[in-house]
Amino acid sequence: MESKKIIYLDNAATSWPKPPTVAEAMERSMRESAANPGRGSHAMAVKASRVLFETRKRLARLFRISNPNDIAFALNTTHALNLAIQGMLKQGDHVIATTVEHNSVRRPLEALKRKLGIQVTYIGTDAKGLLNVKEVERAILPNTKMIVVTHSSNLLGSIIPVAEIGEIARRRNVKLLVDAAQSAGVLPIDVEGMGIDLLAFPGHKGLMGPQGTGGLYIHPNLELEPLMHGGTGSKSEAPEQPTIRPDRYEAGTQNTVGLAGLSEGVGFILKETTEVIHNQEQRLTFQLMEGLQGIPGITLLGPDIGVERTAIVSFLLEGVDPSEMAFLLDQQFGIAVRAGFHCTPLGHETAGSYETGAVRASPGYFTEKSEIVSMIEAVEEISRNLRNGK
The missing domain is CATH 3.40.640.10 (Type I PLP-dependent aspartate aminotransferase-like (Major domain))
Incomplete structure (x- = not known):
């Protein structure tokens, strides 16, 4: 199999x-x-x-x-x-x-x-x-x-x-x-x-x-x-x-x-070259941010879209524990992300997410645009099921 x-x-x-x-x-x-x-x-x-x-x-x-x-x-x-x-x-x-x-x-x-x-x-x-x-x-x-x-x-x-x-x-x-x-x-x-x-x-x-x-x-x-x-x-x-x-x-x-x-x-x-790698990862990062920000209940952490950053997108979905979100993404959609405090409690205090932690998605140089689309669609489905009481 x-x-x-x-x-x-x-x-x-x-x-x-x-x-x-x-x-x-x-x-x-x-x-x-x-x-x-x-x-x-x-x-x-x-x-x-x-x-x-x-x-x-x-x-x-x-x-x-x-x-x-x-x-x-x-x-x-x-x-x-x-x-x-x-x-x-x-x-x-x-x-x-x-x-x-x-x-x-x-x-x-x-x-x-x-x-x-x-x-x-x-x-x-x-x-x-x-x-x-x-x-x-x-x-x-x-x-x-x-x-x-x-x-x-x-x-x-x-x-x-x-x-x-x-x-x-x-x-x-x-x-x-x-x-x-x-x-x-x-x-x-x-x-x-x-x-x-x-x-x-x-x-x-x-x-x-x-x-x-x-x-x-x-x-x-x-x-x-x-x-x-x-x-x-x-x-x-x-x-x-x-x-x-x-x-x-x-x-x-x-x-x-x-x-x-x-x-x-x-x-x-x-x-x-690092320039090519960074530019590719940043394009994927902005693609993911743009897709996630349109989902009801989503809060994105870190710099705004368009501000230079590394390929890290941390977020919260209202009503869903970050660990549960990571579990659902893995078990239902085959998407590997990380949830929790990411070994930086000071960072979470700074971002205002210390009480909950966050979900972190981090694309890489070999990530495909279609995989970013799949990630966005998966979070949309989880959000929709939450709103519909499923």
Whole structure:
């Protein structure tokens, strides 16, 4: 029996499908170069090391990073953010963040607040997730060490003006950490041009790679305390973690197979370009918003139609719990979305949806216009049945 075709609108969580070359590269790596990278001089180990370096080079090209070795691989954005936050902040430091941050930023900050007594200031955005950068500069104190911002809200799709904040951070001698979970591979990122000192990114979302991959760019003039200590294959005679990059931040065996897939995902983006990808996703996003806003009882969250955003459409239907909506879309229509709080309670407080959560639909580069039409028709049917008491 044939399985029902899935309409996948959960790309903000993990992109799917991937370019075919991603799985092909992973299979090839497993067959030909699955030895430990950096842990031996035999041919397979050298080949595995080459896979990692090629992935770094492609990421460096995408993010305009001068030295690929300034990229430390991580399991995901959360891992990378923890390396940046815990590796840099000390007792007495002050940090500025926003009210649309993911828990991957908020929870490490709050943990250090309890543990070390750091100060944290959350700058509010408006209800649509748009930030006034002047508020960021006004919040800077003599002991401000870091500004951390999400490049794009994973709930609202709003885009934070990173380059403007980067200019402020450089002028005021404050380090800028950017959470690129929703922007890497979709929006253009130039770490030098935008004044980014630390860039945390996932491999499994916009970069089209597999889960369990990601990384952190660390400015060459910035040293972090490693999050983990252990074997690196270098300076093995020393009791301390080596200082050379990227070894200092990559204790343990790396995910060579996954990073081989990530390399192909990044290669696909470099070929297609972020401009083409973003424009395609934004067209689909506006199509979905236009269709949903005409349905009685629908409330859309985030910037208005026509305002630049990433491919995230969060909404509420009056009288229907978001979790029930997601269940009905999945079970009755074969449409995959996500409901709940999306790991950003601050974002829901900002948007006014904290009491209920929301439904989030997130198209991707491979989403078809007909699938957007099917999503709109499904929500219309659910709304109509509600009004008719079914």
